[in-house]
């Protein structure tokens with residue numbers, strides 16, 4: 349038997365139904381917020397992600413699937429959504445569109461070479477949004493509210509929004525210097541990754557999962573103490589907007605986010621539940637005003653977030669939220685002989701095209717088995733076709749709850765069902 353590659357999974361059964369349901373919620377929500385669906389390639393030229401996500405990030409240093417294709421091109425499987433979307437934004441000159449800002453959403457599989465565990469896979473599913481062309485914290489608040497409202501709509505409670513600000517370039521540079529000074533004396537005692545990070549991107553040290561509990565980590569300088577006036581004002585404004593929207597949040601100075609491209613607003617949404625363990629961050633995002641330029645586009649501000657669908661499934665399980673996925677069947681149509689079978693073929697199609705959820709028999713089994721199947725599918729109505737009835741253009745319709753039976757003209761069937769379902 350051939351098994352699936354490590355860190356992947358087959359989406360089947362109840363989970364497949366749940367993801368389908370969630371996708372519909374996400375699409376409806378994005379429609380109301382007026383975000384436009386975008387799909388970019390699963391693979392891109394490696395430099396899209398290496399430059400876009402940043403050489404200093406964990407993703408590029410350890411997690412990307414890089415390979416050469418048969419034409420010797422350097423290719424990388426998409427590890428996250430933003431860099432590819434920004435590449436597409438630039439290539440398709442979306443900055444020149446009439447309507448600005450450009451508001452996009454994606455819903456795709458991502459690839460990272462990670463150590464698989466609960467809520468962490470090598471092929472995983474992210475939903476995310478990006479807004480390009482607006483620098484106002486008004487948009488930051490909208491993006492956070494969209495993320496927050498998705499969790500609310502799905503019925504998740506105990507959701508906490510953590511926000512922080514990295515400030516503009518000047519604030520970020522000052523903070524970076526302060527961090528470098530803070531960690532420099534004691535870096536020998538930290539993990540090899542952190543030693544590397546100190547040179548390349550000291551902010552990432554704060555994200556370290558190995559050294560998290562060390563004293564030096566706990567009294568590290570905090571971003572918000574290094575914000576200049578302008579950046580401080582923005583951060584205050586964002587909080588006013590979130591208050592106005594009634595979104596519960598905490599300012600969490602520890603949040604710096606794993607990717608290199610963030611500035612100003614960064615945020616993470618976590619679920620507060622003991623059972624969850626380390627993978628309790630459901631999603632996160634932030635502002636990336638330098639990224640479009642970094643990928644050779646015109647200077648354009650941007651902000652986005654991404655959330656992990658596998659972790660949402662876990663969260664729904666842990667919180668015992670039941671999604672309405674077990675839609676019962678409207679009608680089951682059974683039959684015995686060939687003439688009835690012909691009518692079944694036609695009638696099933698007719699009712700389906702009129703919007704009803706209909707199933708029939710495929711294996712020429714006994715009537716008894718067909719009734720059993722209808723019950724298992726929780727069918728609201730059962731029609732057992734009969735040659736004599738068909739000659740009179742009628743069917744016997746049984747209400748599968750009350751067990752009452754009624755003769756209905758085939759031509760009136762759609763109207764009858766419309767009235768009763």
Ligand code: ATP
Nearest residue numbers: 462467468469472606629630631632654655656659
């Ligand atoms: P983590 O700290 O858990 O590794 P991250 O900072 O790498 O997360 P992002 O790149 O911000 O995560 O991705 C956003 C969301 O995507 C995460 O909050 C998480 O829900 C999900 N996610 C990230 N990596 C994985 C993975 N390997 N498997 C499943 N979901 C993932």
Ligand code: MG
Nearest residue numbers: 406407462606
């Ligand atoms: Mg990660």
